[in-house]
Amino acid sequence: MTTSIHRTGSRRLTDGLESAAATLLPEGICRTFRVMPYASQDGEVLVAAADADDEITLQVVSERIDAPVVLVRHTANEIVAAIDETYPPVEDELETVEERRTRVQMAQMLTRSGLITNEQLQDAMLQHARSGDALGEILVANSAISEDILVAALSEIHQMQRVGLRDFTPDMEVARRLPEPIAQRHQVLPVADADGTLLVAVQRPMDAELLEEVEEAVQQPVRQLLANRVDLDELIQKVHGDHYSELATSFLMENAPEISAHKVFSTGQKVVGIGFLVLVAVFMVVSPMNTLIALVGLASAIYLVVSVYKFRLTLRALGTHLEIEATPEEIAALDERTLPIYTILVPLYKEGNIVKRLVRDMNALDYPRTRLDVKLLCEEDDVETIDMIKSMELPPHFHCVVVPDSLPKTKPKACNFGLQVARGKYCVIFDAEDRPDPDQLKKAIIAFRQTADNVACVQGKLNHFNQDQNLLTAWFANEYSMHFELVLPAMGAAEQPIPLGGTSNHFKTSILRELGAWDPFNVTEDADLGIRLHREGYRTAMIDSTTLEEANSSVPNWIRQRSRWNKGYYQTWLVHMRNPIGLIAKIGLKDFISFNLTMGSAYVLLMNPIFWSLTTLFVFTQASFIQALFPGLVFYVASAMLFVGNFVFIYLNLAGSLQRGEFGITRTALLSPLYWGLMSWAAWKGFLQLFTNPFYWEKTEHGLDEEEVH
Template sequence: MQRRKLDAAETLRTLGKSYNSGAEFAQVVVTDGLATPQDVLEAQSLHYGALQLDRSIHPVDSSLSGLLDPETCLTLSALPWLRIGDTIVIATSQPQNFDAIEAALPAEIGSVAMALALESDIHGEIAARHGSDMVRRAETQVDAPDSCRDMDRLTPLAALIGAAFALLAIGLLIARPDLFFSAAVLVAMATLLMAQILKLSAFCAGRTPPRGGGGRPRTTPPFSVLVPLFREENIARDLLQRLSRLDYPRAQLDVMLVLEAQDDTTRKALAETELPAWMRVIEVPDGPITTKPRAMNYALRFARGELVGIYDAEDSPAADQLLQVAHHFQRAPPEVACLQGILDFYNPHANWMSRCFTIEYATWFRIMLPGLARLGFAIPLGGTTVFFRRDALERVGCWDAHNVTEDADLGMRLARRGYVTEMIPVVTREEANNRPWPWIKQRSRWLKGYMITWRVHMRRPLRLLHDFGAWKFLGFQLVFLTAFMQYLLAPVLWSFWLVLAGWAPPLAAWLGTGQMTALLWCFLGAEAVSLMVGVAAVSRSPHRGLLPWVPTMFLYFPLGAIAAYKAAWELLTRPFYWDKTMHGHSTPDRPDAEIPEDQPR
């Protein structure tokens, strides 16, 4: 079949796109659908006078696998392929960078020659030969002292301390239940007050919206977007449609759909849809754990981008989101390593739970996180609509593959290394989890992850204090301890509603009437702060119709207590278990609800 040639107008347009975006001409040709990767490979072969290699026809010589490590091969898009006499043939999909490839080879290698191969063939061969080793490294690439991967190993000392604490608590409960309950009330009240002080401080500090947004970058660097998928057959087609709205030069966009090797259902769903040239599938080999951070660590090795973003399967980002992120990174100093966007929902009116979930997220992303950033605290990242400078991400070891809230942990490790996370006013909408048991399962994973993250970083409190400084150290305690302690001690706090009905708690015998009244007013004041902040959060969102539902939030959070006890049990029994949240059960409230049109106020 005769190869199609570009006419003069197409060539000029392609050259213009290449110049404006910074992408290679060949990549623009492919992503614009003017040629296939094979067409480009044949044209480059003629231009460079180089041999074409096809993985299905020309087997790779396994004896050459030690010349370059797989990570270097992926970075350079090159692979030692075969020998011809005394010459080693190096296949590449980027012939314009062959000088860098030669510089990376051992000095004693001798004569080399360049050949050309599709990037997919090079990546496929690397994955086939080195995938198991690479995924093992992906599981352990965070340094052991900073990882939770040893948390399922019970040392004799830890067992002794745990047993002693349990026996003490049980003994006190049996011998002096009044003293046990009174101590629990005081601890619960202290936690509640710390949480509300933090919430009020964040509210006051974050009254001004996050800076940034609204601009376009001078250049558009290569941008890799990782989308981890697991059993997402119900949402795969919608995901492709939503990601296709992204307004970023296609030749610089690298969307990676990350699948587990055993996930046949999602693979089948994707196979029914033709993927565009700027979107590809990365399969993660099997292993002892199946977690999102493990999958992302592996997939990042195959990424092309200088910037890296994360989306979830049900996400619907604003069209100009990546442009705004690139613009913000270009203006920000190098220590700004991460940008966190805002999450919202496209089904807030599905039922009462979705309304409450939307209010809760508005509080977290529009009040708490901007406030924490302005207070100078380290930000626990969200698992999606979060963006990184790739070099900084790799310097801190990327994600802890065993932590079920890898995002919050990564936020702390970035801060400990001196990097800064900023909030950026870009919005992604997703599906609100609005069914009771799936909500509890999701929340238990988050709370378990917060418990794990606090425990890991508090292994060496003095080192943490040194890394953070006193102010960030205080913020770390306020954010993480109050997050799970409030839920664990929630049943104790509920007793204050009985006090309003006339019940006299055991603590009353220890405190005077004035002190009990003060505690009661503290409890009511905390509820008032939550109500005020909830109203402010909804007012800053496009969901002002949810304002009448803010007072019902006190009925919503008791589900979190169930999740907290589930999390505590799993912390002891299976700390690395990832309780999967299934998506695709709730449709958008209206056809255009999934398209973010609001800017934070």
């Protein structure tokens, strides 16, 4: 393709627009670069340009029009009028005169000083054309310039004084004059009082409306000082950290104690539990064999019902796609100017070794970086991870959030703390080792737009990137495929209460705050939150997007993780079964049964070793008392449990991997009864901890090198 620059064409824009030519360039390109294709002449496309000599403009236009291009000089007013005719303007989406002046000055200042290259400027301008975000913010997000350089440039353009906050010790009385919600929402913080004028640090110059709001809140005149956004963010956390920590720990406990796990057993549950044990003891004295037969029969029946329930869910989902799907065309059609800020909460603890990989994977997301709000949640005593994050000098869409050291030291408490400083309309949790599909955030937004208003959460699917590492990781991947490809989609389609996965659950931030977010005392906070959402009339939908995690390849590490999950399932069941009648009234009998068969299934794992021991002992000893435990109907129920239960467990693991197309690990599902043994081991460990250390968070080690995985 040949291109040329021409200043005086024989045909002018004022002669009229040819409809076929007018839409050759998208609106964002036209408005950003002040260009407008208006006619075809002698095999060339005539494009009106305010600056026909600009090389970047020529390159951008010629790369997007499949014909030789001639730039024809026109006035900016003529071009804007033609653009408005072709693309009727939406007032809130238009760049203001002041914003454009700042953008042009910024570009000139940075290029003339050699701080950015023409290539970096062109890339940033194209991103601005798509998203409408400020040029300086885009350059910082792309690491083309530092935050300090941007602040210096804005200071020069707006003739505003700067203030350094890196080693600043705030006067708390002054710093807290501005109410926390305003300080956090607008990133504004008072730093000094100078003879009745309050000096406030701001990340970007405030407009007249915001300045008036701040002055009204503090009841005195205000002068703005530009500050580094990262330093200001950390200072606001320091000033209001105690408040955030209190909310993160006690909000749910104080506002809805009946559904908080801060008490393991309610008084009623203690009375019922002790009463049941006493009753069993009495019957054991009066008629020991009949009592044992009754207990075996009851356990067998529960076991059988749970197995049939999961089998039924699987059959409904098998061979179908019950998740919400977003087509490539729908994703491409999203207007980036309308995309909201999206908060990503990433809890970290002793994981400094994988921070670089985490940053790489977050930056790989197909979402404007200027609209990302990534909160790296670090515990105060995890100095190694905090130092690693700070040493990387990350762009400001990454925020290091330091959670004050207090009990309980759990992931949900850290997430609650992060939620206090979240800026996004939507938020999602990712773990440090997660690798979400690049378009997952956009798929979640499409899902929220397509579903009913009461859908407060959309859950992505989880699986593993190291499933081929060993037998344990293959079993783990089989289980995840079953759970996220079959069981949860079927539950979501039936609008049943869904126990959320640990990551990739996307929320409407306002509803999450309304519910008190996560229970800091529940060690499987995601499952509990899924039930609480359902209790309040909200629903969860599944989306067809996958996040790959690192499967535990070590049995001790796996046991630590799984015992915590089971303990959290026990906690969740106990919390929501404190008032069974009230729960039925809230969610209905059908969902009540579903909840018990889902959460209560963790108790089924406790039965496995008992039945396996009885079976093994009978095989080797032919003990008559064991045979006597299974008379008539009990024997048939137990036999059905043995065959149906094991068949269902193997079938589910096979079906999940087949549904996902992971044919290489399906054969390992045939050995999954051995995996069931590990699950029972972890279940017993978690059950015992329920009495000895209920809020202890067993740390799962992550950070497997990619070379080891592949």
